[in-house]
Amino acid sequence: MVYQIYVRSFSDADGDGIGDLDGIRARLGYLELLGVDAIWLTPFYTSPMADHGYDVADPRDVDPVFGDLAAFDRLIADAHEHGLRVTIDLVPNHTSREHEWFRVALDAAPGSPERARYHFRRGRGPNGDEPPNNWQSVFGGPAWTRVQDPDGSPGEWYLHLFAPDQPDLNWTNAEVWADLEKTLRFWLDRGVDGFRIDVAHGMSKPPDLPDAHEEREPAADGERWAASVVEPDPRFDHDDVHSVHRMIRAVLDHYPGRLVVGEVWVGDSARFSRYIRPDELHLGFNFRLVRAPFDAGAIRTAIEQSLTAVADVGAPPAWTLSNHDVSRPVTRYGGGATGLARARAMALVELALPGVVYLYNGEELGLPDVELPDDALQDPMWELSAHTRRGRDRCRVPIPWEGSAPGYGFTPGDPWLPMPPDYGKLVAAEQLEDTGSMLSLVRRAIELRKTHPGFEGEELEWFGAPEGCFAFRRAGTTFVCALNTSSDAVPLPPGETILASGPLADGMLPPDTAAWLA
Numbered sequence: 001m002v003y004q005i006y007v008r009s010f011s012d013a014d015g016d017g018i019g020d021l022d023g024i025r026a027r028l029g030y031l032e033l034l035g036v037d038a039i040w041l042t043p044f045y046t047s048p049m050a051d052h053g054y055d056v057a058d059p060r061d062v063d064p065v066f067g068d069l070a071a072f073d074r075l076i077a078d079a080h081e082h083g084l085r086v087t088i089d090l091v092p093n094h095t096s097r098e099h100e101w102f103r104v105a106l107d108a109a110p111g112s113p114e115r116a117r118y119h120f121r122r123g124r125g126p127n128g129d130e131p132p133n134n135w136q137s138v139f140g141g142p143a144w145t146r147v148q149d150p151d152g153s154p155g156e157w158y159l160h161l162f163a164p165d166q167p168d169l170n171w172t173n174a175e176v177w178a179d180l181e182k183t184l185r186f187w188l189d190r191g192v193d194g195f196r197i198d199v200a201h202g203m204s205k206p207p208d209l210p211d212a213h214e215e216r217e218p219a220a221d222g223e224r225w226a227a228s229v230v231e232p233d234p235r236f237d238h239d240d241v242h243s244v245h246r247m248i249r250a251v252l253d254h255y256p257g258r259l260v261v262g263e264v265w266v267g268d269s270a271r272f273s274r275y276i277r278p279d280e281l282h283l284g285f286n287f288r289l290v291r292a293p294f295d296a297g298a299i300r301t302a303i304e305q306s307l308t309a310v311a312d313v314g315a316p317p318a319w320t321l322s323n324h325d326v327s328r329p330v331t332r333y334g335g336g337a338t339g340l341a342r343a344r345a346m347a348l349v350e351l352a353l354p355g356v357v358y359l360y361n362g363e364e365l366g367l368p369d370v371e372l373p374d375d376a377l378q379d380p381m382w383e384l385s386a387h388t389r390r391g392r393d394r395c396r397v398p399i400p401w402e403g404s405a406p407g408y409g410f411t412p413g414d415p416w417l418p419m420p421p422d423y424g425k426l427v428a429a430e431q432l433e434d435t436g437s438m439l440s441l442v443r444r445a446i447e448l449r450k451t452h453p454g455f456e457g458e459e460l461e462w463f464g465a466p467e468g469c470f471a472f473r474r475a476g477t478t479f480v481c482a483l484n485t486s487s488d489a490v491p492l493p494p495g496e497t498i499l500a501s502g503p504l505a506d507g508m509l510p511p512d513t514a515a516w517l518a
Contacts, residue, residue: 001446002087003036004360006324007044007066008052009398012411019398019410021067025075027401028082030428034364034439035446038085040196042324044072048098050165051380052396054089054198055096059183069190076191085193087259092180092244093202094166102167106147110156117176118167119159119205120147132157134211135235139163140385143235159209161202161235163380171203171244180244184251193258197248200262200275200284204240237266245280261285261318261356269309276315283318283356284310290326294333294342294512296470296485300462303353303472307460310355316458317355321346322363328395331369338512340366344441344501345483345514351445352481352516354458354474359442362399365426366438369394376418393417402429444499445516452498454479454518466490469509483514493517 011023021044031039043053044066053063062068079086095102101117108114110122121132123146131144138161145164149155159168169176184195212234245262252258261283266272275284286309288302310317321329321343333342343366350357372393379391398416400423401409408423431439449455457474465471468486471493473479480493489508495517497504502513509515 001036001449002038002040002356002358003031003034004040004042004320004323004358006042006361006396008042008416009396009410010361011399011401012407012415015412016065017407017411017414017416018065020065021062021071021075025071025078028078028084031084032082033432034443035450036084036359038087038193039079040087040358041089043089043091047096048165050096051163052378054091055094055098055163055166056091057096057098057100059091059179060186073190080191086191087194087196087261088187088192089198090180090183090195091198092169093199094160094162094168097165097167105158107150115156117170117173119170119209120156121159121209123157128154128156132159133209135159135161135209136212137162137164137384139381140389159205161199163384165380168205169203171205171240172207177244177247181247181251184248188252188255188258194252194282195248195260197245197260197262197281199236200245200264200281201237201241201266202235203244204238206234206238210234237271242274242277242280245275249280259283269305272309273313273315276310277313281315283315285318285320285358287320289319289321289346289350290323294346294485296465296468296483299346299349299483299485300470303460317353318358319350319353319355320358320360321350322360322395323358324360324396325392326395328360328367328369329363330366331394335368339368340438341502341512342485344438345512347438347442348445348499348501348514348516349481349483351442351449352455352472352474352479354455354460357449364439364442365399365428365431367397367399367426370397370417370420372397372417378417400424400427402427441499441501448499448516452479452518453477463493478518480517481514482509482517484509484511487511 008019010019011027012019013022044062045056046058046061046063047053047055062072076086105114122128124130131142135143137143143161144157146157147155160166161168252260259282262275262281264275264284272286275281286306288306292298292302306317329343330339333339377393379393381389381391398410403409406414408419408427431437454474454477457476459475460472461475463471469484469490471480471482480495482493484490489510492507492509498516498518500515
């Protein structure tokens with residue numbers, strides 16, 4: 001059970017309105033009480049924050065807004081004292097424009113070794129005024145930006161699959177490989193327990209950078225990768241990317257007990273499974289549950305396809321319902337009381353599944369997306385889409401811990417994104433005291449997942465169920481999970497109810513409800 005911490009939004013120890021490493025350290029007791037086994041930290045490296053840390057200027061140091069290396073070492077030590085493993089984000093597909101390599105590349109000549117670390121190309125057209133190909137940025141607009149030569153004249157173009165502030169690295173360059181290995185060992189030697197690889201299906205590009213078969217529209221608002229899962233896509237899932245993962249795995253194999261998980265937006269199950277072969281990633285997110293609507297048939301299909309994708313290579317599945325890039329479940333499933341009821345139900349479904357579960361901070365509180373005013377938006381999607389896509393800030397609003405506005409215990413002052421007035425009823429302190437809260441439900445479910453013998457089976461057996469419902473059993477056990485997404489109450493499967501996402505009555509499972517039975 002892994003808990004994702006969006007560092008900017010978790011807990012602010014120094015009062016500047018932005019979460020930091022000491023803030024996380026102060027909340028380790030909460031995470032231990034919740035029952036998770038490990039945490040995953042989003043980037044805290046030196047960065048100009050054009051994409052809030054995913055534009056890395058120095059991958060082997062801590063940005064002052066989050067603390068310093070001493071603060072990181074304290075966090076590692078204290079987390080281990082609390083029985084929590086620590087995994088951290090790696091961003092090997094691109095750097096920041098402020099990275100030393102890119103600054104040097106801008107001053108260097110076309111064809112120079114300095115530019116060879118990135119993808120610099122001449123433009124098309126008589127004067128090179130058109131981008132080298134028709135690739136689109138995931139964030140919107142062309143995936144190419146033109147630079148000026150030292151004499152001020154228009155020069156080459158560089159590739160950025162995300163924001164212009166995030167130039168893509170060239171993974172045919174030996175220096176790029178060596179630098180990532182240096183970064184891996186730097187953090188492993190400091191005691192980290194593993195890594196989450198950002199854009200793990202990226203990095204490698206076809207040598208000739210061919211045009212896409214059709215110009216792809218940018219991902220829909222809140223669906224960062226909708227454009228990139230249309231396959232085949234020359235921007236992603238190039239075969240040579242697997243050599244990068246083998247190198248990463250080879251390094252980790254020198255550090256026993258460490259783990260690497262990849263963000264792998266690849267829809268084809270056979271191609272997805274290649275990322276988690278025995279000499280590559282230990283785990284891979286395939287996000288089928290994230291993309292499934294609240295419909296029993298669609299959710300069952302997502303589960304079955306996810307299990308199939310890992311079965312042939314013998315890796316466990318990695319499940320998640322949300323993260324810092326997608327709409328939160330409460331909002332995604334309809335919002336309000338209905339959305340909360342469905343999010344509670346899906347929490348039980350996810351926690352009933354074999355494999356590794358990732359929980360995004362605030363998910364255990366039932367937080368919804370927050371509709372923010374235009375002048376508060378900071379996601380680069382907002383500007384790059386000419387204010388047509390509001391971006392991901394709405395699922396990144398800080399965590400309400402206790403007390404009242406404006407900071408709700410996250411910060412003593414004003415938070416980096418405004419926290420809404422209705423957060424007062426969702427604060428963690430009050431939910432800990434309420435046995436019927438989302439937090440209490442998740443805590444109990446995690447406890448049962450660790451202690452109940454029914455969670456030992458690794459395969460699922462499905463039962464017949466009414467329309468709009470499903471029920472499965474962990475093979476070899478008596479544990480059953482049932483879900484009702486229909487509009488009518490249905491009879492519960494046989495067995496004793498050990499946990500339910502909502503009230504049950506007269507042996508019936510109400511709509512928008514899940515139950516565990518044994």
